[in-house]
Amino acid sequence: MKIKLIDIAHGRSGDKGDAANIGIIAYDDKGYKILEKHLTADKVKEHFKGICKGKVERFELPNIRALNFLLHNTLGGGGTVSLKHDAQGKTLAAALLRMEIDI
Amino acid sequence: MNSALSNDNMKSKIRIASGQGFWGDLLEAPVNQVTKGEIDYLVMDYLAEVTMSILQKQKNRNPNLGYARDLPDLMKRILPICVEKKIKVITNGGGVNPVHCADEILEHAVKLGVEKLMIAVVLGDDIHDRIDELIEAGAELNNMETGESIKSVKHKILSANVYFGAMPIVEALNHEADIVITGRTTDTGLTLAPMIYEFGWDPKDYDLMSAGTVAGHILECGAQSTGGNFLGDWMSIENMAEIGFPIAEAYPNGEFVVTKHDNTGGKVSEETVAEQLLYEIGDPTDYITPDCVADFTSIKLEDLGNNKVKVFNVKGKPDTEFYKVSCSYDDGFSTSGNLTYSWPQALSKAKAADKILRKRLENLNLKFDEIRSEFIGYNATHESLAKKIDEDNINEIVLRVSVRSHDRKAITSFGKEIAPLILTGPPSVTGFAGGRPKPSDVVAYWPALIKKDLVKPQVRILNLS
Numbered sequence: 001m002k003i004k005l006i007d008i009a010h011g012r013s014g015d016k017g018d019a020a021n022i023g024i025i026a027y028d029d030k031g032y033k034i035l036e037k038h039l040t041a042d043k044v045k046e047h048f049k050g051i052c053k054g055k056v057e058r059f060e061l062p063n064i065r066a067l068n069f070l071l072h073n074t075l076g077g078g079g080t081v082s083l084k085h086d087a088q089g090k091t092l093a094a095a096l097l098r099m100e101i102d103i
Numbered sequence: 104m105n106s107a108l109s110n111d112n113m114k115s116k117i118r119i120a121s122g123q124g125f126w127g128d129l130l131e132a133p134v135n136q137v138t139k140g141e142i143d144y145l146v147m148d149y150l151a152e153v154t155m156s157i158l159q160k161q162k163n164r165n166p167n168l169g170y171a172r173d174l175p176d177l178m179k180r181i182l183p184i185c186v187e188k189k190i191k192v193i194t195n196g197g198g199v200n201p202v203h204c205a206d207e208i209l210e211h212a213v214k215l216g217v218e219k220l221m222i223a224v225v226l227g228d229d230i231h232d233r234i235d236e237l238i239e240a241g242a243e244l245n246n247m248e249t250g251e252s253i254k255s256v257k258h259k260i261l262s263a264n265v266y267f268g269a270m271p272i273v274e275a276l277n278h279e280a281d282i283v284i285t286g287r288t289t290d291t292g293l294t295l296a297p298m299i300y301e302f303g304w305d306p307k308d309y310d311l312m313s314a315g316t317v318a319g320h321i322l323e324c325g326a327q328s329t330g331g332n333f334l335g336d337w338m339s340i341e342n343m344a345e346i347g348f349p350i351a352e353a354y355p356n357g358e359f360v361v362t363k364h365d366n367t368g369g370k371v372s373e374e375t376v377a378e379q380l381l382y383e384i385g386d387p388t389d390y391i392t393p394d395c396v397a398d399f400t401s402i403k404l405e406d407l408g409n410n411k412v413k414v415f416n417v418k419g420k421p422d423t424e425f426y427k428v429s430c431s432y433d434d435g436f437s438t439s440g441n442l443t444y445s446w447p448q449a450l451s452k453a454k455a456a457d458k459i460l461r462k463r464l465e466n467l468n469l470k471f472d473e474i475r476s477e478f479i480g481y482n483a484t485h486e487s488l489a490k491k492i493d494e495d496n497i498n499e500i501v502l503r504v505s506v507r508s509h510d511r512k513a514i515t516s517f518g519k520e521i522a523p524l525i526l527t528g529p530p531s532v533t534g535f536a537g538g539r540p541k542p543s544d545v546v547a548y549w550p551a552l553i554k555k556d557l558v559k560p561q562v563r564i565l566n567l568s
Contacts, residue, residue, distance in 0.1 A: 010333075010334045010335035010336075010374065010378065011334055011378065011381065012327075012332070012334055012378040012379070012381055012382050014382050014383040015383065016383055016385060017248060017548065017550070021381070021382075021383055021384060021385065023378065023380075023381025023382070023384070025335075025374070025377050025378065025381070027335075027374075047488070048488070049487075050486065050487040051486050051487060051488070057386075059385075059386055059387050059388075060400070061380075061381075061387050061399060061400050062400070063400055063401065063402055063403060063404075064373075064377045064380060064381075064402065064404060065377075066377060066380075066381055068381055068384060068385075068387055070385055076473075076475070077547075078548075079152065079153060079546065079547065079548050080153055080437070080543075080544075080545050080546045080547075081434060081507070081545055081546075081547050083437060083439070083473055083475040083505035083506070083507055084475070084477075085477050085479065085483040085484065085503060086483070086484050090332075091484040091485065093334055094334060094484075094485075095484070095485045095488050097334075098485070098488055
């Protein structure tokens, strides 16, 4: 069965230098179990191939049903160096929520 | 430092209100915070990394500048209310010239007929003129991300500031300052400081330091914790036009309630607070500040309803032996040009125009470090993840071409190549107004660490004379 990430989670993204951080929060405990099991760092790296040029780190915050991802080398240099329209990665949480997960 | 000694009237609860999430935030927000309900402290964060370099440049041109210029104007508006209601104001809007910022606020106070006012200024964070001296004293200032030596950029550094934490502000409050103006202070320190001062917290109680730090993180981006930029059910957020900024109702045991004034827009829920908790964090077990290392995986949230979320159980570890230093340096120039193409074949037209432009730039033999083309309306935000769309269904596309170069002339020449595309490229094009794109400075960052014993914060007291 395929589920859309946007149906079970919300989130927020921002910049940390040239890395983007994407926090994804499940709406309920069941959703968090799905995130925890299926939304791996490798899957996120694959999803952002061509955008994220570095490694992806994943951190768990079960206390708020959330995962935090650090996508290194993603923002075209970061700060005012980046020529990207979204130089601060503000829209990347939404971009991750495009993902569909096979469960 | 025992803050409890100088504070006889220990409070059982304080309300700390966020007035600005960045320099350029809603100007009415701090006014609403002091007028629409009761608060004890107004905290305002003005400084982003890019802001420090802008302020340093302004100060280089005029030694009286270098602080958030909105701040004295704002204080002029709210000072009579703050004095009347005994609301203390804490802000890092002093930038690289907090003393002059404070002087200007004092001038306003005199004109307003305020009789008694003490402003404390926190200094010592600006190490721009001391870099050589500090290196000599043993500071390496290597890039903390790449490990590179600072020698490669030392000659082009624009600004260099140490991030101080809450303690210099606590010292200022111990002097009974009404207003505290700092330079580069962590956003979280602005909120933590009044808790340490009012509740007599021991700075070595790292769970309490972390609780106040988490409160600071929730407040530091203004309305981002009260329904602004909320990616959950954003359509359910009511009255965003009059969005209320967050307030932390803090208790001596480290628990606090995130809320906002009644009769304001927005929403405080577990979901809006959780989004802000995750904003711009790395390893959640290791949220490093000059005051402590907070563990975000310990935080518990409880929705009390009626726009109140309780935050409790925050745990933390001791602070490290370092302060973070943020240097900025000149790294060339950049600019962007936009053109709008309409149906039919909007995307094809924009792509053709981009190709023509690039060929012309090549023929002119201009040297760029990077040329980037984006098609707004199609893939400017989600890039390769953008959903493919049928050309016939696209009403319009904005072509945005950006360039970066260390050769200023190349950027200027690029600026002259955009407008000609209107008459010498694909049809149904518009949106070129406001003149040629001008070069703007590219400012790069150099994050580093410095041993805490090498830099000492100083507190200077300025009284209404």
